[in-house]
Amino acid sequence: MGDEEIIRRRLLIDGDGTGDARMIAKFTRSFIKWCFSEDGPQESQAQYERLLTSLASIEQSSIKWDNILNMNSLQLEHYEELKNVTTDAVVDAEEALNAAKQELAKAREVRNNGLQYHALAKLIQEHPSRSPTAERLTKLSASLSKLKSARDQLDEKLLLRKKQLHVLFTALHQLQATLDSDEDKSVAVTPVEDNRAAPLVDLTDEITIINNGNTVTEMDCT
Secondary structure, eight states, X not given: OOHHHHHHHHHHHHTTTSSHHHHHHHHHHHHHHHHTXXXXXXXXHHHHHHHHHHHHHHHHHHHHHHHHHHHHHHHHHHHXXXXXXXXXXXXXXXXXXXXXXXXXXXXXXXXXHHHHHHHHHHHHHHSOOHHHHHHHHHHHHHHHHHHXXXXXXXXXXXXXXXXXXXXXXXXXXXXHHHHHHHHHHHHSOOSSOOOOOOOOOOTTXXXXXXXXXXXXXXXXXX
């Protein structure tokens, strides 16, 4: 038997260190001594009473430790029940947690679907229906055609005005050249006047301009 086993048994016998083991050993030695004693009746009776007192103490201690043992057994059973209850509670909590996770995942999916639905509904509301859009496109196309036609007309008028200005500048240059020629002739010493003069351009005459293959007649170049 090892030292640890001896110490463990002594602790079990001695309890919490109140000297039960020593009291039992002392009672055993006293009882053996009393059995083989040759004392008189009075001393033997006194020794007997002391043995009964020690035996009562040992019995009381035994009852105490038996109650402690029973209490420990009951506590072990109670702790075992608590263990089973706790285990069942943990299992139920895990199942409830898994169910809650699944419900949370479904709730998130429903929420995401709701957000997507509201976003699509808002997008649909922001865009008009097909019929008004087609009608608006038709109106815009007609307006664009009118604008293009007006632009073409303005381009034609601008080209016409450019050509009119060109003709006007050409006539002005001819008139300036004629005036310069007349001035040079008046300064010259020749007695004979030259009746020949450069032809003048009458701006009031009709000016014929070719515009994109069409003949355009202007009466007034200004």
